[in-house]
Amino acid sequence: MASVANAQLGRELASIVGDEFVCDTAAPLTGYAIDGVRPATWVIPQNANEVAAIVRVANERRASIAVAGGFTKQSMGGVPAQIDILLRTDRLNRVLHYDPGDLTIGVESGCRIGDVVSRVGQDSLLLPLDVPRSQQASIGGVLASAAFGPLKHNFGGVRDYCIGISFVTGDGKIAKAGGRVVKNVAGYDVMKLMIGSQGTLGVIIAANFKLFAAPKQTRTFIAEFEDYSSAIKYRDTVRTSPLTPLCFELISPRANAYFDGITNERYSIVVRASGSDTVLARYRKELGGSVSHELAGVEETRFWKSVQDFGETVQKRHQNAMVFVLHLAPATLEQVMVSAEQCGLEQNLLYCCVGRASVASMVCAYVPLSVDPPAVTQFANAIGELRKKLPPEASAIVLKCPREAKAYFSVWGEPNGDLEAMRAVKQALDPNGFLNPGRFLF
């Protein structure tokens, strides 16, 4: 009987972390269901040794593990068959080192992004992780999902400024890679494998990051256009200009509905600039007459918060919407945006998007028309058709959609590289396959 097995597992976990940090009663666990699948137990370890012991118990008992931090991204991935252990990182919440003079910080994986960002902000430094729901999202979750926000334009993805990592492998080995300095080629760059691995290669314990100087002054310039074509033409003018924006966004007309305080029915190119009055004056001059709004202060902060949380806002407003990201080659952006609109319309889904116009990483949504509840196949058909129309090497990854729809298509789509080689990595780090089974490619 499963409950007897669960009780035994619970006792073993309690012997590692103490009774108060294990839960195997249904009611509280229901709040931690992933795609409707309630974990059999949760456990909250406080250090790498405890994590390693938990992972070893899981291996012995053939129990699956899902790792959870702020629980903001668990809608990603396939529906889990079962979750035997939900490993919560809440107690891995220490700042390990913070060296403002060196512009580096090391934090445990359960630390909340918002807390780390505010901490370094007090010293006028920036950790450019402007991800959705940053007050709840954890360091580990952002690494595992390779989450990103509008600052990606200037600072790159988290892969570009994570300089060290420690983790426990799927069979309980405690390991680290990288280090605390900003330049380092000693040993394999296991950070790159862990980032975006969706919790399938290891349990992330802590990570070190490069920090940047926070901009002293910024302004946001919004230029509006009648169609994608003219918006993207303008993007190209800015892209090949001497300007070096902090953020550089494309916003589709319908996306404005999810923005706080903005009403605009057109296609927008948004440039956020930092610098002195003289530098900002140069932006005004270069960006020219196409700019219809200039934002500063509270209004500007609110605007970027809306950009950051766009996918979440859509989801909150329409429980049955599909949110996905597109990673594209920049020159294919217009073509793909047009295709995405069409593929949506054919399935009675309204398309909207907000994203990094120049690096072409877009956060997109298909929202069902309010008149009739959508059939799950509409989502499968829309994303399936869109994937067929994507240029080679582009990806469409579904972040959220109704659970029932996941039975009809892969939320991940085709891998962007040799699957067999990826499987070899999985085999090396999680040989028994107990980390997050069924939710990623393996």
Add this chain to the structure above:
Amino acid sequence: MGLLEATTQLRNLLGTDNVLSRAEDVMLYEYDAGVDKGLPGSVVFPATTEDVSGIVKIAVAEKVPIVPRGAGTGLSGGAIARDGGIVIVFTRMNKILEVDVANQRATVQPGVVNLDLTSAVEKHGLYFAPDPSSQKASTIGGNVAENSGGPHTLAHGVTVNHVTGLEVVLGDGRIAQFGGKVAEGTGYDMCGFFTGTEGTVGIITRITVKLTRKAESIATLLAIYNTVDDGANSVVDITREGITPTALEMFDGLTLRTVEEATHAGYPMDAGAVLLVELVGLREAIEEQAEAIARVCLANRAREVRRARSEAERALLWKGRKNAFAALGRLTPSYYTQDGVVPRTKIPETLRFIAGVSEKYGLRIANIFHAGDGNMHPAILFDMRDPSQLERTVAAGAEIIQHCVSVGGTITGEHGVGMEKDKLMPLLFSESDLEVMKLLREAFNRNSILNPQKIFPTTRSCRETGAAAISPELRKA
């Protein structure tokens, strides 16, 4: 069986002209720009990815090691056939396959020389940002394998930040593709992982890289100090000021005088140290940053801050920097360069520590390094004809590296581990850390034929470290 049989098969595969095996031919490939040597059994020149795959299959069947090699400018022995075997040289795979201006990408074969890519794309206002000092000779395949840096990687990132796609031949001869013009997508970040694996998990046969747009404005400053400490403190304060120059290089007085005698770049002969600072970006921003940097340097007792007034002056200052290690050949028959990194606030104390080591061992040490990211390059000057000097040099080098690690740094910032620093890895990594990395190596290199005896500490005692291999003019940083 073995090398002899492999060589016969390689001749059949590639043609006789593309396989070298006579001792006098393969000897040219036994060293790199570092201190180690190893004689290959044969040297092969593939023309295609399929050739490389065929070579790997032959090597697997005959159980012969394979070592990929670019231009041989590496400093850590990555391209040296430590266990003999087959060295693969990419001079025939040296084509730029595509320049995609709209997407700012280029796809190249591994044998393309770093600087040649920039030369090919600069008419579009683009360049390839990673710029190791060896960039006139070193290949992009080698840069990717070593995850090379360079003086201008401070703001733009090292090689891994610029690779978006790779084609790789794995340890069983299978050809695998990762990424392309779009780096991100579904699956593990294999491009990121493969970059910097020093030829131990696969052989890179095609690379797609980002091209960077040239900035509108460039400012090159030279801050001159009476003491090394003042220069080092300026680096800490520039970082604190929130300015990220594209390059921030420091030379000490010994290097300075040597470089000036060699290049006549206009460096002061009597200074204790200089900082070479470069800023790129929007004209207005650069002017402000240049002023701020001058202010910081003067506040740290710079006796003068000069600014290059023309492209010619700028080029001369950089010529001095890029040829600095070669210039050291005027001072000494041999030198040994370390590549440790320290947190930037630890630069002043590390330089004092190096001065102490110099005194302790009775060896002159010249410092010329990437100060902006704390990447130290102390060059220990010695005479290889004196065995006691060699011994002291090695001991002094080890002490400096241990210091770098003890203050939170690392053993190599850009030169790689190779066979030079494999024994230092336990300073940074536990057995368990190394075991996990080895599992990843074995995932792609089950037959252990890809660049064996590299990166991971070996138990071998008879490492061939010929002082005679040290060639001052080949020393680059």
